[in-house]
Every structure is written in structure tokens, then in C-alpha cells.
Amino acid sequence: MDFALLRDAFWGLTFDGLALGAIYALISLGYTLVYGVLRLINFAHSEVFMIGTFSALVASGIMGVKIEDDPRTGWGMVFTLLICLIAAMLASGITAVLVEIIAYRRLRQRGATKLATLISAIGVSISLVELFRIITDSLPREFPRIMDKTFLFSYAGADIRNDKVIVIIAAGLMMFALERFITKSRYGKGIRAVSMDESTSTLMGVNINKVITVTFLAGGMMAGAAAFFYILVYENTSFKVGFFLGISAFTAAVLGGIGNLKGALFGGFVLGILETYTSAVFGTAWKAVISFLILVLVLLIKPTGLFGESIQQARV
């Protein structure tokens, strides 16, 4: 155990943990939104994320970025990054909507059990992973460096790097936008209504299929944004990239209280920081052991997660 490291490198570890947590938080929003509305764990969400990383990669290729190029600068760089971000968000959003239509909608309309839907979700997840395994010959892919990585400043021994700052700020903005959408827009109202009571909101004239499509689209787009930020920082992806990140993000959602937007956000950041701290103190191999033990402890004390369970309860 190395508590001295945590003390000496505290701010550096916290900053890096926040950047990782921001990515977890963005992915976990997708789990939480879908759970809030359908009371269903969308196990294919990790693959929605995976498809986002590959879409950003393809978009960078279309923008003429080559692996061996030097990083771009100025507006050219901003434009290229934005295109990659939009491509990832669109691809993930569309994938999420398609997954809902193909794997869940018919089951839901025919009143299938939650278990059948769960198996359908796992089936979609495995098919997508295997599809990408075949397409990529099982090899990891690298993302070209579009933006040079530089240190902006140093604070209490922590080197603050530009890409991680962008991730933290952009993730915050995305979540703010999503929150406004849920609280202010018509569809947001629909989502909250359905999450409160599905049959009553149908009687009130809410088009439930449309609301569910919008929910999957919003969650998918957040996963797409997470995918872009992930690939910006870590610069690589593979067919199995969604597995570990998906589990972590799902954990974050449960930690914060699944079905609750604020909980997902908070859970993501907490888990990101927690994993970084435990890696530092106990060694990276112990990261999962300690983080999940803490999760179990939190749930033992507060089974609904830190912020309680559903979208309407927390009133986002």
C-alpha cells in the first residue's frame, strides 16, 4: 500500500480521475435514461459506444487525416475534431435507435417478460462485438493524433494536459445540455412522464414509441460523445473496447442511483477518481477489486444508489 503516492500526487491523480470519470459519466447517462423510461438495462449500450469510436476513426480518415501526419493546428484542427465528434454522436445515436427498434420494440409491444428483453439485449451486444471482430481482423486500431498534447500549466505537482481539460469541460457541457433537454423540451417532458407512469402518459396522449426512440437517441449520442473523447485521449480502439468501459459506466449509473441523471454524472466522476486512487494506493491490479467492494458497500447501505432511483424522483 502506497498512501504516500496518493498524498504526493494527489492533484495529478484527481485530475486524471476526473477525465476518466467524465467518460464514464457520459456513457452511464445512456444506461440511466433507458432504465428510467423502460426499467430495462440496455446491455447493448457498450457496443453503441464501441461503434462511436470506430465512427470517429472513419470520420478522421474521410477528413484526410493520416496516421503519420503531424497534429493539425488552428481552425483546421477544431473543424476536424468537431466532424469526428459529430460523426461519433450520430453513429452511436442511430445505432442505439436501431437496437431499440430491432431488439426491444416488438418484444415490448407483445408484452414479453423483462428477461426475454434482457437476453435480446445481450444477443445484440454479442453480435455487434463479433461483427466488429471480423471487420477489424481482431486487431486494435489506432486513432491519429489530430490535436497535439501539451501541458497547459502545473498545479501542486499536477501537470494539466489540454486533451483532458477538453474532455472534462465538454462532458460537463454535454450533460448540461441533456439536462436542459429533459427538463425544458416537449420530448423531455414526455420522457419524464413515461418514466413516471407509462400507461397514464399514453392515455394523456404521449406517443410512447416516439418518446422511447428519443430516449435511445439521446443516450446513444452521449455514448458517441464519450467514444470521441475516449479516442481523443487514449488514441486506440478495438472491438472489445466497450466491455470494460461499459461495465464501469453501468457501475457508475448504479452507484449514483440508476434512472437518475444527476446520479449517473456523479457516479461517473466518483468511480473515475476512485479507480485512479485505488490503482495508486493498492496497485493497478487491485483497481477493480477495491472499486467494486466499495460499490457493494454503498449498495448495502443505500440500495437505491447515492441519489435515489428514477428520473422523476430526482427531478433532475
Add this chain to the structure above:
Amino acid sequence: MKKIISAIATVALVVGTAVAVAPAANAACSGKLKIAYQGPLTGPEAALGINELNGVKFALKKFLAANKGANVDPTVYEVDDQGDPAVAGPIAPKVAAEECVVALVGPAYSGASKVSLPVYLSAGLSIITPSATNPTLPSFGKEIFHRAVLTDDYQGPAAARLIVSKNKNAKVFLVNDASDYAVGLQKTVDITLAGRVVGKDVTPTGTTDFTATIAKIKKSKATAVFYSGYFSQAAVFVKQLRDSGSKITFASGDGTLDDQFIKLARKAAEGALLTAPAIPMETASPKLAAEMVKAGWKPGVYTTESYDAANFFLDAIKAGNTTRASINKYVSTKSHKGLSKTLKFDAEGEVSGADVNGFIVKNGKLVLLGAIK
């Protein structure tokens, strides 16, 4: 956790099926004799397996061109274990049950070898691995096990000497990926470096964020880091290390010695010191290397050793051996003058008289530094 459970399940399955397939040892092959290759042909480690498979294919092609009437199948029997013990476990019994498979080059990886060897032992199938370097492997079936390279007992100390030769006052931080191979290799590096080791961390396969490990390395004031593991994760690690502003020496073993490592890590790979008990085809025989490229197969790490291993088996067949038992007896007792070295196995199936080579990444290319003294 899932991996651990599946590994346990695999071992249980292997032990169970090993008994079931045992009769295959005596069953006769009615068609053409087959040479098998086992290693990762898909999956993140596929590049290494393909290097080796190409060596076997090339050896077979040359053999059949020289011995037209030979009763050997011109196609290599490919066994894709993805370098993963959990995948290798269920596949090995199927290979053992193929009556016409009389010899196997591989398995490429130590973890996969540990689960496969007991099965091949009970089936009497002779194997020569070109790259599984974990020293404990003979204990899993030394009767049929042969190894065409030196073990990690040699590679680790050589890697340690290479680091010190480039960096006189080296203070080294050790990182491994928790695989059988990585843990074994790191142990020997650790013993040789002794007082120079300033810290250690384990980053299990699948780790993508190395933040905490890098913080530890920085705090330890290490001047070099030795990464024990495979190239796909090594590339991610070295990239994050360089992005964190660290300029310390990066060194790694044969798991990282692959063009894919340079392709994935790009500029971050520059200056990396790598070791392998292997010799590149281009160095061993420029003429054969050129011939291979012309035939459409690119030689890479362990191609030479795989080529030698396949040729030893083909020698045995040429000498009139057609059963698993007689082929195993031949390679266990005779010798073969290969490109990399003369293959002559001791009672444990180990080879002697070979070197561990050092390499450095320079301008995006692997450059041979020569045998590490």
C-alpha cells in the same frame, strides 16, 4: 473474474477430455500426413501467430517442391487459439483427435501451452514451440514438448544486461500484464537487476488507463521501465508514458517485439529496447527472406524459429517416420541444422547453443543490436 472462472473451467475441461481422446494416439492416418500450427491467428496478438504460420507454410512449400512424392498435405493444419488459454483449452482435444495431424509447431504462447500440453501428451502428439518461453513448460509434458528458443530464464537476465549496458546507473521500474509469460519473464529480470529495481506494478490485460502506474514511475525516480507483456497493450502504455512527459528508457521482451508495436505506438516507440531469443529471417538468411517475400509471406519475429521447427518435423517424415510416436522419437533424439541454430533437444525438450538478441526501435524500424553478452 470472468477470465479466471473460465480458465478454471477450461483446465477442468481439458483434463476431462484428455482422457477421452487418448486412443487417438494409436489410430492410424489413412490420408496424407498433416503438420499443424497453433498460435493466435485472430485476436489482438494475431500478428505474431501469422509470422510463425508463414514460417511453417514456407518450410512446407520448400519441402514439397524438393520431395514431390512425399505423403504430406500441402496445407498447414491451422489451430487458432488467439493466444488465450481459455480458447486453447477446448480446441486442443479436437487437434489431438485429428488422426492425420502427426506434428505440431506451437503453441505460440506459454499460457495456451500450459492447457494444451497435457492433451497432446496423452495423445502422443509431438510439439516444437517456436516462442513459448515460460521456463515451467516441460513439467506439463516433457515427453512430447520441445522448444526451439531459450527460455525466459535466459531472456530476462539478457534484458536486464541490455538495459544496464545502455544506461549505466539504471534504476528500473517493472510493469507486467499478469499473464503467465509476463510474470515469469519479469521474475528473472527482477532477480538479475536486484538492487536496481525501484518499484513494480501489475496492469492486467485489458487495462487502458495507466495514469496511476505512470504516477508511481515518476515518484520512484526510475530511469528505465521494463514492461513485461504483449505488444498491443505495451503500445498503449508507452504512448501514455511519453504523453505524460516522461523520457525514461522503455524496455520490453519478445512479446513486444513486433512491427504492430511500432505501428500502434508510432513516435512513442522510438528508442524502445527490446529483446528476443529469436533471430530475424533477414539476418539469418537474406536469400531465404527475399524468397519468402516473393512467395507472398512477410517474415517477422519468430518466423525463422518456426521455419526451423517445421523443417525438423519434415526431416523426420522424410526419414520414413509416419506415426506420432516415431516422429516424436526422431525429434527427441536426432538433431537438425536450422537457420537460427542447430536444434538438439535435451531430456526436458530444451535447446542449447542459442543467443538472446537485443533490438532498438530507430526511425520507425526494428534494428538488430546483436547478441546480448
